[in-house]
Amino acid sequence: MSVLSPARIVAFEMVSERRRRGAHMRDLLRTSRAMSGLAPRDRALASRLTLGVTATVGALDAMIDSHLRHGVHIEPRVRDALRVSCYELCWLDTPTAVVISQGVELVRRVVPRAAGLANAVLHRVSEHDIAAVCEAEHRIYEGSSDLLAKDIAIACGMPEPLVYQLLASCGEEVCRECALAHLQPAPVYIATNLAMLSPEEAVRRMQQARLEVQPLAIPGSWQVTNPARLAPSGLVRNALVFPVDLAAQMVARIAGPLPGQRVLEVGQGRGTKTLLLQMAALEQGGLAEIVSIDSEDYKVRLASSRMAVAGVSAHTQNLCFDASQLDSPQLPAALSGGFDMVFIDAPCSGTGTLRRHPEIVWGLSRASVMAHRADSLPALQLRMLRAASQRVRPGGSLAYATCSLLKQENTGVVQAFLESSEGRSFEQVSVLEAPAVRSLSDEAYGLVASCVTSEGYFASHPRVASFDGHFCALLRRV
The missing domain is CATH 3.40.50.150 (Vaccinia Virus protein VP39)
Structure with a gap:
């Protein structure tokens, strides 16, 4: 029996809380004490899992349901745990054996009697769905897809009707680029408050906060490469910088x-x-x-x-x-x-x-x-x-x-x-x-x-x- 990682426990709890409250995931992440208590590496994993599950929830549910026997219904918290593990299996680079082991323990923690079901579902996902996602991603990347809408829907965990709307508005090349970026972390940019800080003072304040930043072409704009330090720095709270x-x-x-x-x-x-x-x-x-x-x-x-x-x-x-x-x-x-x-x-x-x-x-x-x-x-x-x-x-x-x-x-x-x-x-x-x-x-x-x-x-x-x-x-x- 493996020891559950704190990141996966927190990710599961956040996914469950969002389902119950209908809240926006980023708002939950921003105010979560459990998230702020994680080590930076665990916080990054928990964030990837929670945001990824939210973005692919419909595809994850279809995936899970396809591997259940007809008429079998699972409890909401068991489904939440399976969503977290199925997302990690199909869209992150964690070794399959690790994800399955952690996923089974996550379900066992919630409903012990459902551990066997979780083991079966996760093994079927690893045998059937990981390859489908990877192959769709490869066709999009190589520009070799004959059924681009279907491949984007599979690779991004999106509903096909939304993909068709994006294709109609943006065309194939833009949609390919959007698809490749969709489940990757969005960069964090900030703008500095020139009403309160000179450019030199802004640099000094960011250095004091140990923010790792890169200046951008737009005046007063920066990209932050260690965004976990942004909130504790107080720079946002005091309106010295604006995340945008x-x-x-x-x-x-x-x-x-x-x-x-x-x-x-x-x-x-x-x-x-x-x-x-x-x-x-x-x-x-x-x-x-x-x-x-x-x-x-x-x-x-x-x-x-x-x-x-x-x-x-x-x-x-x-x-x-x-x-x-x-x-x-x-x-x-x-x-x-x-x-x-x-x-x-x-x-x-x-x-x-x-x-x-x-x-x-x-x-x-x-x-x-x-x-x-x-x-x-x-x-x-x-x-x-x-x-x-x-x-x-x-x-x-x-x-x-x-x-x-x-x-x-x-x-x-x-x-x-x-x-x-x-x-x-x-x-x-x-x-x-x-x-x-x-x-x-x-x-x-x-x-x-x-x-x-x-x-x-x-x-x-x-x-x-x-x-x-x-x-x-x-x-x-x-």
């Missing part, structure tokens, strides 16, 4: 205002993009005047507190307001009049950030991204864009952004807007014309330009050891 994907930082550059300009941010969330917008303005010589709205009051309170800690609250207002009502004749004083820049960080499917938000993979409904449905995300995005556009002053700019890869949420929404009565007074311009992009160094400008389409849209996608998928369109009121 590099592509999201590039989007904030596209919407970046000039000092003193009046900005309306729609969809503030926790306020990360608000801070990035202010950093872009500060690099040009001073802070902008930003009014940020969100429809959820608790997010507004959180963002307000974060702005105060970050030292920019005197130049930022945070309001709870429904963006679809921005064309109303009766508006709060802070929202009246015209803005130099309106930036819409739209609610979306999140299909460009599946590595960071694995619940989306099996939780996204097909109906939610059907543009013709009145209750779909594209319909909501278009309503927000049409209403928010009314707050742009003549000659001002309108930036529309998502973290989706789906055409119907990105170019589809922009084109529908331009054809609407509100959109007829706008023209699309290349994102490379944005002032905070034009002011970048040649290297940084080249990085942004590498993600710009022939139509002038910003459209990144996940790659191995690289940033996420984000979209941004820049429009100008004429």
